[in-house]
Amino acid sequence: RHVSLCCPQLYSVIMSRQRCNLLVAGVFAVGLVDSLILTCFTFRLSFCCSNIINHFSCDSLPLLALSCSDIHTTQIAILASMCYTVGISLVTILLSYVCIISTILQIRSAEGRYKAFSTCASHLCAVGMFHGTQLSLCFLPISSYSIAVGKTASVFYSVAIPMLNPMVYSLRNREVKDALRKAKNKLVTKS
Numbered sequence: 001r002h003v004s005l006c007c008p009q010l011y012s013v014i015m016s017r018q019r020c021n022l023l024v025a026g027v028f029a030v031g032l033v034d035s036l037i038l039t040c041f042t043f044r045l046s047f048c049c050s051n052i053i054n055h056f057s058c059d060s061l062p063l064l065a066l067s068c069s070d071i072h073t074t075q076i077a078i079l080a081s082m083c084y085t086v087g088i089s090l091v092t093i094l095l096s097y098v099c100i101i102s103t104i105l106q107i108r109s110a111e112g113r114y115k116a117f118s119t120c121a122s123h124l125c126a127v128g129m130f131h132g133t134q135l136s137l138c139f140l141p142i143s144s145y146s147i148a149v150g151k152t153a154s155v156f157y158s159v160a161i162p163m164l165n166p167m168v169y170s171l172r173n174r175e176v177k178d179a180l181r182k183a184k185n186k187l188v189t190k191s
Helices: 002-006 008-014 017-043 060-066 072-105 110-139 147-170 174-190
Strands: none
Touching (some): 002 008, 060 072
16 A cells, blocks of 8 residues: 555565565465464363364463463463554554655645545555454453454454445445435434
């Protein structure tokens, strides 16, 4: 987004196929290292209770509830990993948006600024919903984590947000806005 809004004429030069491949490889490498570290911590645990995980997926924190060994170090590693990966991602996005907003403010026409801001607003909304859910888990004290909170957050960032993304991005579309206004007006007139 930063390159497409700040340097649109140079986009194909700056975002070459090689650079895109390097970005994808970097994200893959970070994910792989993170997964390996968490897997190593999980293998150190011993399980002596039920083998039924009270969750929608085999996530790390619900797995800890089944462990009968000391989980303090593993909990810290999981939460540090979550905060690190979410934090790096969020800081990168926010820094790029600082550059984007400074570029947008230099656009002379009000219509051009509005168009650029509306493009950015939908992306920031989607980023905020996704990262907000994950950060809420990061800042939740380990002692107050519950399976119910974990399930709710998991459903929200794995099901609800991907379902909302098309709607968030389509709110820039004039036909969608008109349809929403008509539906709202029908509801108001029926009341």
